[in-house]
Amino acid sequence: MMTFDQNAFLIILTASLIAISCGLLGVFMMLRKMSMTGDAISHAVLPGIVIGFFVSGSQRGLEVIIGAGILGIIATLVIDWLRQKARVQLDASIGITFTLLFAIGIILINLLAYKVDLDQECVLYGEIAYLPIDLWISDSGFNFGPRITYLAVLNVTLVVAFITLLFKELSLTSFDENFSTVIGLPTKGINLALMSMVSYTTVSSFEAVGAILVVALLVVPPATAFLWTKKLMPLIQLTSALGIFIAITGYYCAYLVDSSIAGMMVAVSGVLFLGTVIIKGKKSNFTFELPWKKSRLALEDKTL
Amino acid sequence: MEDFLYFFTFQDSSIAFVVIGITLLGLGSAYVGTYSFLDKKALLGDAISHAVLPGICLGFMLAGEKNPIYIVSGAFFSGALATFLTSWIRNNTKLSEDAIIASILSIFFGFGVVLLTVIQKSGNPEMAGLNQFIFGNAIAILEEDLYIYGGLAILIIITLTVFQKEFSLLVFNPDFGIAVGYPMGLIRLIFNVLMILAVVIGIQAIGVVLMAALLITPGAAARFWTDRLHKLLIISGIFSVISGIAGTYISFILPQMPTGPWVVVCLSFLALFSFLFAPNKGVLSRTISRNKYLRKTHQDHLLKALHHAIEEGKKYLTIEEIYEAFPYQKQKNNKSIDDLIKNRLVTKNQNIIILTNEGKSESKRIVRLHRLWELYLNEYMNIAPDHVHDTAEKLEHILTPEMEALLEKRLNFPKLDPHQENIPRDYDDL
Numbered sequence: 001m002m003t004f005d006q007n008a009f010l011i012i013l014t015a016s017l018i019a020i021s022c023g024l025l026g027v028f029m030m031l032r033k034m035s036m037t038g039d040a041i042s043h044a045v046l047p048g049i050v051i052g053f054f055v056s057g058s059q060r061g062l063e064v065i066i067g068a069g070i071l072g073i074i075a076t077l078v079i080d081w082l083r084q085k086a087r088v089q090l091d092a093s094i095g096i097t098f099t100l101l102f103a104i105g106i107i108l109i110n111l112l113a114y115k116v117d118l119d120q121e122c123v124l125y126g127e128i129a130y131l132p133i134d135l136w137i138s139d140s141g142f143n144f145g146p147r148i149t150y151l152a153v154l155n156v157t158l159v160v161a162f163i164t165l166l167f168k169e170l171s172l173t174s175f176d177e178n179f180s181t182v183i184g185l186p187t188k189g190i191n192l193a194l195m196s197m198v199s200y201t202t203v204s205s206f207e208a209v210g211a212i213l214v215v216a217l218l219v220v221p222p223a224t225a226f227l228w229t230k231k232l233m234p235l236i237q238l239t240s241a242l243g244i245f246i247a248i249t250g251y252y253c254a255y256l257v258d259s260s261i262a263g264m265m266v267a268v269s270g271v272l273f274l275g276t277v278i279i280k281g282k283k284s285n286f287t288f289e290l291p292w293k294k295s296r297l298a299l300e301d302k303t304l
Numbered sequence: 305m306e307d308f309l310y311f312f313t314f315q316d317s318s319i320a321f322v323v324i325g326i327t328l329l330g331l332g333s334a335y336v337g338t339y340s341f342l343d344k345k346a347l348l349g350d351a352i353s354h355a356v357l358p359g360i361c362l363g364f365m366l367a368g369e370k371n372p373i374y375i376v377s378g379a380f381f382s383g384a385l386a387t388f389l390t391s392w393i394r395n396n397t398k399l400s401e402d403a404i405i406a407s408i409l410s411i412f413f414g415f416g417v418v419l420l421t422v423i424q425k426s427g428n429p430e431m432a433g434l435n436q437f438i439f440g441n442a443i444a445i446l447e448e449d450l451y452i453y454g455g456l457a458i459l460i461i462i463t464l465t466v467f468q469k470e471f472s473l474l475v476f477n478p479d480f481g482i483a484v485g486y487p488m489g490l491i492r493l494i495f496n497v498l499m500i501l502a503v504v505i506g507i508q509a510i511g512v513v514l515m516a517a518l519l520i521t522p523g524a525a526a527r528f529w530t531d532r533l534h535k536l537l538i539i540s541g542i543f544s545v546i547s548g549i550a551g552t553y554i555s556f557i558l559p560q561m562p563t564g565p566w567v568v569v570c571l572s573f574l575a576l577f578s579f580l581f582a583p584n585k586g587v588l589s590r591t592i593s594r595n596k597y598l599r600k601t602h603q604d605h606l607l608k609a610l611h612h613a614i615e616e617g618k619k620y621l622t623i624e625e626i627y628e629a630f631p632y633q634k635q636k637n638n639k640s641i642d643d644l645i646k647n648r649l650v651t652k653n654q655n656i657i658i659l660t661n662e663g664k665s666e667s668k669r670i671v672r673l674h675r676l677w678e679l680y681l682n683e684y685m686n687i688a689p690d691h692v693h694d695t696a697e698k699l700e701h702i703l704t705p706e707m708e709a710l711l712e713k714r715l716n717f718p719k720l721d722p723h724q725e726n727i728p729r730d731y732d733d734l
Binding site: 030033034035036038039043082085086087088089091092093094095096099100102103104106107110210213215216218219220222223226227254257258259260262263264265266267269270273274277280281282 | 341344345346347349350389393395396397398399400402403404405406407409410411412413414415416417418419420421422425439513514516517519520521523524558560561562564565566568569572575579580585587
């Protein structure tokens, strides 16, 4: 039975917010051809999360976010170092960096398993279904509501603020890096800032959707939207709309087959993506175009 | 220590099986991975290794238990589907390759997670075995698993060895392959099959998340030690086997530890060591040879300055004149002068620098090379005399005696360079 109660509303709201923040950053990652770097960062923040967790003793600490942010930046710098100084080709430097950092994270989780309430599965898939019972309760006992929803609201606010403030710089560096360097923009700084935002978003969302599924939300909605439009603003709007649609459909599909909500969200986005490729792909366009129409177009071209 | 002996003397036959298994699959994936690294498709391996998860889950659901045949074929089919989709989307859309790979990777993994949670909720008691595929557990390789995984690994190694020529053609120059009539499409298909097989057999020991490292890292590390393909394959195989066994050993003595992360850490350590310390290509040796070259060029420039002074009729240069000729580099100048004194090319008397006899002939050699090259550019390349200096400034440090002899012969032992300056010979007096 489909139901729509307060819990469903909270879960869908939070999931939409997470999908929107990931999608907004993902658009710029995709335009910079750095989707795999996003993937790498979302794996690489794991040791930072574990260490922050260990230092602060809880997953609510600011240390977790700082730790993950630092690790995200380290991952970006290591990838650059491997590529430029050690001259390892780009794909291999990404692969080596994120597998190493992720492996260290898993080892740390196992070493600190007694002290840290964090398991591998949670890190990988997350669980948004527990959201309504994970409440933020103040010292005086006042119940503010679900904690992760607040995190998602904060996250989406910061991401939107970041993109609005740096919109011009971000688009310029994404489309023409050399030109923006020439006119004096701090290209590397902007890049690092974007990477830090990606790390922060990963951390803020990993409890709900897990480290690997964050990648899906970073990459798949922008890639799907990119097949429908080639303009930046519509691309951003469509990506956000897709995020909300994915959250709603994912929730109800997961409800139907009784499975992970985050996993189902990714599955839904996958279906959308593959459907889009089938509709908008070059070959299908070609076959849908009727031969006589095509020849008439060619004729018009000639007369012009 | 006891554990160490127990492990490495193979008293327990199950440990022997595990070590044989990890050796074979390490070799297999290092072989395939090295080729895909050279093909610059390293991240496709990452996509495939995440993409096998739904296949594993489906295999498990169909068999109702952890049956290696069902799981291997399920993993193979979903890996194959992911590979096919990747190349199909690349040919059909304008999306960049990395966006496609990241999308396929995360979509398949998402489907896998959905299936995994469905199995979890079904309460199948065999479920615990399935979790090992995420991070790997080499110790859990049983004898009957070994026949399948080991057999496939041997198949991969043999195929790659027998068809080495075809696969190198695929990696280095597929267009040439097409031109001379090789079925490159078929070869690529077989190579993709081998890559998927390597991932499928690796996941039991390493796990789906980190399997990419076993494909990417050995080849990238070995690339720093050699330029020859067969040596590259051997070295990457050795790296992969060493880390495989080390990782297995650690998860043997610490039973709660999964194998995969430790294999990856060992492998990355070897890779990092190679990046830093490999002869010729390592960061350290490149920095050293660069500094050596910079020092040599600066010494050459000092000798040249002394030579010019003699040409202008001075017998020597004072140290202040040298500082003036190469401003803002006092320390570097001092270091170079010390080195030149050590090599007995100059002598220093208080603050006067004079060329020795060896120094004179060395400085003449450098100036000669410079001017010969200028003349060559002018005569043979028709470059104007006022444009030849900069190139000659670079080449004077690296022209070999053989090149010098050749230039002398071609230019017919010239007396003057394009600027009408004397080309000094060893027998000339300074």
